[in-house]
Amino acid sequence: MNRFAIDLYSDTLTRPTPAMREAIARAEVGDEQKREDPTVNRLQEMTAELLGHEAGLFLPSGTMCNLIAHCVWCRPGEEIIIEQSSHPVHFEGGGPAVGARVSLRALPSERGIFTADQVEAAVRPNDPHFPRSRLVCLENTHNMGGGTVWPLSAMQSVAEAARRHGLKLHLDGARLFNATIAGGYRPRDVGALFDSVWVDLTKGLGCPVGAVLTGARDFIEEARRYKQIFGGAMRQAGIVAAAGVYALEHHIERLAEDHANARRLANGLADIGGISIRPVEVETNIVMFDVAGIGMSRAEFFRRIEAEGVRMSGRLTPTGVRAVTHLDITQADVDRALQVVSDVVRG
Ligand SMILES: *Cc1c(COP(=O)(O)O)cnc(C)c1O
Numbered sequence: 001m002n003r004f005a006i007d008l009y010s011d012t013l014t015r016p017t018p019a020m021r022e023a024i025a026r027a028e029v030g031d032e033q034k035r036e037d038p039t040v041n042r043l044q045e046m047t048a049e050l051l052g053h054e055a056g057l058f059l060p061s062g063t064m065c066n067l068i069a070h071c072v073w074c075r076p077g078e079e080i081i082i083e084q085s086s087h088p089v090h091f092e093g094g095g096p097a098v099g100a101r102v103s104l105r106a107l108p109s110e111r112g113i114f115t116a117d118q119v120e121a122a123v124r125p126n127d128p129h130f131p132r133s134r135l136v137c138l139e140n141t142h143n144m145g146g147g148t149v150w151p152l153s154a155m156q157s158v159a160e161a162a163r164r165h166g167l168k169l170h171l172d173g174a175r176l177f178n179a180t181i182a183g184g185y186r187p188r189d190v191g192a193l194f195d196s197v198w199v200d201l202t203k204g205l206g207c208p209v210g211a212v213l214t215g216a217r218d219f220i221e222e223a224r225r226y227k228q229i230f231g232g233a234m235r236q237a238g239i240v241a242a243a244g245v246y247a248l249e250h251h252i253e254r255l256a257e258d259h260a261n262a263r264r265l266a267n268g269l270a271d272i273g274g275i276s277i278r279p280v281e282v283e284t285n286i287v288m289f290d291v292a293g294i295g296m297s298r299a300e301f302f303r304r305i306e307a308e309g310v311r312m313s314g315r316l317t318p319t320g321v322r323a324v325t326h327l328d329i330t331q332a333d334v335d336r337a338l339q340v341v342s343d344v345v346r347g
Contacts, residue, residue, distance in 0.1 A: 064211070081167070146281055178255050204326060
């Protein structure tokens with residue numbers, strides 16, 4: 001049981017729905033490591049098909065998708081061009097350095113979105129003093145940017161810049177379907193631009209475990225080797241992959257509801273004095289706001305809303321707050337959360 005009635009901490013907090021649990025219970029399984037689990041195979045094929053890629057690989061987490069992609073594309077000592085508030089920079093325990101032995105060239109950005117010119121300027125000249133530039137990574141939607149959607153044209157120009165310099169392109173698509181629903185483009189439009197893409201099953205899609213990495217067949221074969229190295233190869237993983245198959249069939253279109261709830265939350269927060277927020281910047285299911293002006297610390301704000309059953313999380317700044325809508329949050333929950341915040345802030 002969740003002790004918070006309205007948990008906006010993250011979209012990772014969803015519990016499988018009754019229908020998803022039924023799909024899990026009915027799953028046909030085999031030995032995934034021997035490629036004999038039919039449900040895992042189906043999930044991989046479905047995801048690859050959606051992205052327009054040749055093959056997919058079911059992995060235990062999105063973090064492992066990023067790490068494995070870094071390992072396949074880069075040799076130790078090479079450099080990845082990436083946005084400075086992106087997931088691998090802050091939330092993967094130094095994985096790029098430990099697991100792939102690469103360095104990160106972290107670019108500043110406009111809410112997670114950087115430009116082709118920035119990529120051009122960051123590419124290293126061929127000189128033994130410098131690490132060798134190898135890979136450009138994007139995050140769409142951009143989490144710490146505030147659930148920002150990369151416009152298709154912006155991804156295209158960054159991809160062109162990367163190609164001009166012979167760099168590979170990897171997409172952290174933890175919330176890619178939030179981006180495609182809000183951005184009005186298809187997953188395969190995105191897949192066409194990148195050498196590797198992954199999507200998380202455990203965010204907006206509402207699954208208990210896993211992520212799927214996609215790319216060309218030879219990339220996925222190499223990724224499978226690292227999956228084994230990192231201990232990510234599983235056995236009857238169809239039990240959890242079944243949730244992924246169910247979610248791809250039933251939980252993509254409904255992300256629009258989470259976006260509407262996030263907008264509702266943002267508009268309501270904008271009416272509460274002391275809270276600083278720009279509702280127009282709320283594009284998907286992530287709401288970022290600031291509590292510097294409410295006359296109490298963020299820690300105190302959290303304590304008081306939590307006492308009323310509402311939980312949110314901090315962002316990278318000391319007074320920044322992030323609230324995330326998801327499958328287990330209804331419009332009524334949003335209205336109740338707004339009431340709680342309003343009562344707490346107005347004292
Ligand atoms: C959650 C997340 C990850 C990591 O995924 P896990 O499945 O939690 O390991 C990577 N990138 C972004 C943008 C994320 O939001």
